[in-house]
Amino acid sequence: MVSVVAKTSRPRGIRPTRGYRVFQAVNGVVLTVIVVVTLIPFANIIARSFSAEGPIRAGEVSLWPKGFNLTTYGRVMTDSLFWTNYRNTVVYTVVATAIAMVMTTCYAYVLSKKHLKGRGVLVGIAVFTMFFNGGLIPNYVLVNSLGMRNTIWAIVVPNAINVFNLLVMKAFFESLPTELEEAAAVDGMNTYRTFLWIVLPLSKAVLATMVLFYAVSFWNSWFSAFLYMDRQDLFPVTVYLRNMIVGATTGSDNSSSSDFALQVGANIRAVTVVLTALPIMLIYPFIQRYFVSGVMLGSVKG
Amino acid sequence: MHQLTRRQLLAAAGGAATLVLVGCGSGDENGDQNLDGKRVGAMDDYGVGDQFKAAEALTFSIAILDNPGYPYKADWPFFQELSKRTNIKFDATVIPLSDYNQKRSVMVAAGNAPWIIPKTYHPSEEEYIAGGAVLPVSDYVHLMPHFQDKVKKWNLQPDIDAALKQADGKYYLLPGLHEDAWLDYSLAMRTDILAQLNLQVPTTWDELTTVLRAMKQAHPDVYPLSDRWSTTPEGPGANNLLAHMSDAYDTRAGWDWRAYHWDPGASKFVFPGAMDNYRQILQYLNTLVSEKLMDPESFTQQDDLAKQKFGTGKSFVISTNAQELINSYRKDLTARLPGAKVEKITRLMGPMGATKRQTRLESGVMISKKALDSKNFVAMMQFVDWLWYSDEGQTLAKWGIKDQTFTGSAEEGTLKLASDVDWAGLNPSGSKKLNVDYGYLNGVFAYGGSTKFLNSQFTEEEKKFQEAMAQRKLRPEDPAHPLTPEEREQTTLWATALKDHVNQQSLRFILGQRPLSDWNAYVSELKGKNMDQLIEVHNKAYERFKKEHG
Numbered sequence: 001m002v003s004v005v006a007k008t009s010r011p012r013g014i015r016p017t018r019g020y021r022v023f024q025a026v027n028g029v030v031l032t033v034i035v036v037v038t039l040i041p042f043a044n045i046i047a048r049s050f051s052a053e054g055p056i057r058a059g060e061v062s063l064w065p066k067g068f069n070l071t072t073y074g075r076v077m078t079d080s081l082f083w084t085n086y087r088n089t090v091v092y093t094v095v096a097t098a099i100a101m102v103m104t105t106c107y108a109y110v111l112s113k114k115h116l117k118g119r120g121v122l123v124g125i126a127v128f129t130m131f132f133n134g135g136l137i138p139n140y141v142l143v144n145s146l147g148m149r150n151t152i153w154a155i156v157v158p159n160a161i162n163v164f165n166l167l168v169m170k171a172f173f174e175s176l177p178t179e180l181e182e183a184a185a186v187d188g189m190n191t192y193r194t195f196l197w198i199v200l201p202l203s204k205a206v207l208a209t210m211v212l213f214y215a216v217s218f219w220n221s222w223f224s225a226f227l228y229m230d231r232q233d234l235f236p237v238t239v240y241l242r243n244m245i246v247g248a249t250t251g252s253d254n255s256s257s258s259d260f261a262l263q264v265g266a267n268i269r270a271v272t273v274v275l276t277a278l279p280i281m282l283i284y285p286f287i288q289r290y291f292v293s294g295v296m297l298g299s300v301k302g
Numbered sequence: 303m304h305q306l307t308r309r310q311l312l313a314a315a316g317g318a319a320t321l322v323l324v325g326c327g328s329g330d331e332n333g334d335q336n337l338d339g340k341r342v343g344a345m346d347d348y349g350v351g352d353q354f355k356a357a358e359a360l361t362f363s364i365a366i367l368d369n370p371g372y373p374y375k376a377d378w379p380f381f382q383e384l385s386k387r388t389n390i391k392f393d394a395t396v397i398p399l400s401d402y403n404q405k406r407s408v409m410v411a412a413g414n415a416p417w418i419i420p421k422t423y424h425p426s427e428e429e430y431i432a433g434g435a436v437l438p439v440s441d442y443v444h445l446m447p448h449f450q451d452k453v454k455k456w457n458l459q460p461d462i463d464a465a466l467k468q469a470d471g472k473y474y475l476l477p478g479l480h481e482d483a484w485l486d487y488s489l490a491m492r493t494d495i496l497a498q499l500n501l502q503v504p505t506t507w508d509e510l511t512t513v514l515r516a517m518k519q520a521h522p523d524v525y526p527l528s529d530r531w532s533t534t535p536e537g538p539g540a541n542n543l544l545a546h547m548s549d550a551y552d553t554r555a556g557w558d559w560r561a562y563h564w565d566p567g568a569s570k571f572v573f574p575g576a577m578d579n580y581r582q583i584l585q586y587l588n589t590l591v592s593e594k595l596m597d598p599e600s601f602t603q604q605d606d607l608a609k610q611k612f613g614t615g616k617s618f619v620i621s622t623n624a625q626e627l628i629n630s631y632r633k634d635l636t637a638r639l640p641g642a643k644v645e646k647i648t649r650l651m652g653p654m655g656a657t658k659r660q661t662r663l664e665s666g667v668m669i670s671k672k673a674l675d676s677k678n679f680v681a682m683m684q685f686v687d688w689l690w691y692s693d694e695g696q697t698l699a700k701w702g703i704k705d706q707t708f709t710g711s712a713e714e715g716t717l718k719l720a721s722d723v724d725w726a727g728l729n730p731s732g733s734k735k736l737n738v739d740y741g742y743l744n745g746v747f748a749y750g751g752s753t754k755f756l757n758s759q760f761t762e763e764e765k766k767f768q769e770a771m772a773q774r775k776l777r778p779e780d781p782a783h784p785l786t787p788e789e790r791e792q793t794t795l796w797a798t799a800l801k802d803h804v805n806q807q808s809l810r811f812i813l814g815q816r817p818l819s820d821w822n823a824y825v826s827e828l829k830g831k832n833m834d835q836l837i838e839v840h841n842k843a844y845e846r847f848k849k850e851h852g
Contacts, residue, residue: 054637057630058610081373137411144414227408230395232368240370243398247370 049073049270053263071263072271081232082240089236092225093218096156100214101207103160104169109195111166112173123170130163136227143228154228155236159218165210172206173199208290212283219280241272340674343389343681350451354688354695356389356681363393363416365409367402367746371737378741383703390685410435410670417673417682420746423665424466427475430668431468432787437669438472445680446687448695449476456481461662464779469786469843471851476686478664478750485649485660485771487542490612490622490631494643495520506651507550507586510619514595517618525597527590528617530608531557532601538805538812539601542621544583549659550652552777553579555808558659561797562840564780571783571840573833575804576825579653584811585818592814601809615639622646624764646763648770658774664749689747696755699747702740712758728761782851783844793839796832803831 016024043063048056052067060066076082110116111123134142139158148154176199184194200207222238229235245268343356368374374396385391395416397405403426409415410430430436443449453459458479466473496503496513499520504510517526532539537556544556554563554574563574574580590596597617600608611617613634622631627646635642649658667686673679689695701708707723710716719725724732725743737743743759753772757765785793807824810816816824 057606057634058613059606079373137408140408140412140414144412226398226401227405230397232374232396235398239398239400243368243400244370246398246400 045270045273048267049274051267053266056266069263072267075264076271076275082237084233085235085237085240088234089219089238092152092155092236093215095152096159096218097211097214099156100160101211104166104210107161108166108169109173109199111170126163126166140227149228150230150234155224158224165213169206169210172203176202205290208287212287215283216280237276241276245269245272337680340677340679342677344684348447348684350447354388354684359389360678360681361391361393362418362682364418365406365416365420366394366396367399367421368396369399369745372744375741380741383698388685388688415670417670418686419668419670421665422475422668424475427668431474435671436474437671437674438474439476439669440472442683445683446691448687448691452479452691458662461779464782465661465663467782467784469784475666475668477666480662480664480750481752482772483658483660483662483776484756485658486623488622488646488649490620490627490644491647492618492642493645494641495618503647504650510650514590518595524616526595526617527619528597528608528611529600529621530605531621532603538809546649547583547652550650550654551579551583552654553577555580555583559801561800561836571837571844573828573837576828576833581821584808587812588814588818591812598813613638646767648767656774657777658771659777696751700743702736702742707736707740707742712755715754717758781844783840783847785843789839789843793836796836799831800828800833803827
């Protein structure tokens, strides 16, 4: 990556060597192949989600919908429970990500300070939970006796700090030049203002990355909601769709002899993937530029 | 800190043990007296045919499986009618069907389980017994007149003993009860091809060979039999076909596989994978494969592929159940091959003749031990008895209210859905769904019952199949031989290794990769994997249980 950046930034007028042109051509071909290989399954999923049951079952759908059909979308999207659950997912994701970001950033910043007494212990506490945890049932008992069952806190609080994200962030903060913070201190800023006005603005790249990591994981998560929620109107959409998939594919004792149920059974998976993946995918382009700037930041400093 | 001496510790342990023993003793000996103070809301004389109605409005906690085909609604007419008739309301924990068992496990283990836990499939209740969170319901069935009545009337006690009883002589699951065994799976066959070739529908496995040979002769380019259900666990592939054959040959294979099988001749358990009956099955299938009557991919292919072959006329025989026959095969064929006809044939017979093997018990209800502490315990047991086991309760749960959602009577064979109500295509013009809109026939409450009651839900075509199968004599269940938890753990380890080997080698035998003359070598390989030890544990458990509980 770094070598690419260095080479494209050479001054104009110097003609690229032959080797470099070959490299670029090969690079282009290889990357195109990778993109195609990654996108084909996704295109196939989208095509299936819009196809009729017959062609799907006959294995005739590849990249373009056959027998255009919206029954399954209709089935999913006319269900008021679907929208309730979708709203839950959005709320859980936003709240959980916000809380997780505050907690992780604060903890990571503290841990990045080498002069902090007991830093080793604090790191140890965090890392310990990476390798050991109470287990499913003790966690359930804990959440239950804290009275958090059937509330958003059961989803948000136990997952507020992801240790891996914490360590990445800590490493990032450690790499910031201490001179900046010293200068801020000389100018009279206290720790909190330094953190808020100096450190955080310089950390947009890592913050954006973490927001993305957290948001994606909360968006996709279903297990804690499934475990701690006892009512349908509290489930996130992931639980709803998971149940739909299993119900449609096991052909349980519902009235699945109708064409409607058969159609739903045939492409419910595809519809599900499209419906859940789409919103979170739309976030990527907006956060993308921070990734790039993050890379530049690292390469310029040296 | 004060250091405990060894003697003190011993004394403490001894004391605790005594307490535990005393606790057990009192529970066993005067279980009935213990129910004093637990009768609030219960009916004083509640017997067969009585409508249960609690003396005061009560709420029982219950686990409800949420089936996305008919998502749970707290205001279903079913719940309203139920509460009108019985004075009972539910405090429901709604669990998605996708992961019902997992949540149930966590809740039971965490001591947070609802009182009533329906939809439990044996043997999954066994994992909770050691934890003590599940009620040994056998101690309390005297509170359940309808349950006892049906068990007696249909002679189900041996079935329950054989299937559910644990080493302590109790059982922990109230099973769904069927008057007769209900079989659904069989083979689907292209009857138009049979007619073309002037063939009768086969009734035995040997006749099937003849039919397949004739089909092959007329259509040399197809494999007449290409089977499915190969990716589901237990067997080596074509698991319905193997299960089906193992019934006809009296052994265990495919879906019906388990590591022990009762040999009535020798009065002991034997390992099915080493039985001569099992070898005969392999021999039979090997013949089909080697004569190219059966698609060798039958044992490995995905269901979709097998369905495609059948639906496009590339095979003529395939495993089926009532739903697949209509939803897949017939639908695919009418779309692609006009004039093609497909039917579910009566199960083929083998050396066992016109008999069948099938359990008459279905998934059932566990009761949380916590419920026993409640003053409403007796009322709850009476309620469970009424809803799941009385004719009125079963009718309400299944078909709803007479003259509102249905007319006629199931026992007289005249039951019909109301003109505006549909279920599973029984009344296609009905605009309302019996399960989605009313909450009846919703799987949590409705199962089991008399044969006539069950027949009321079938189409005419399926009824014919059921009638033919009802002619077959039901063979008795294997005798009870509950294992202790340690034995269960040990045998599971052995059985897993054995199953893998049996599956692997069965496939090789069938496909001709290993000659059947190698059979004896194969049996000694099984011996090397603790086959004899495994069977000995089962036989010892059988002797032990016979001695202790007759």
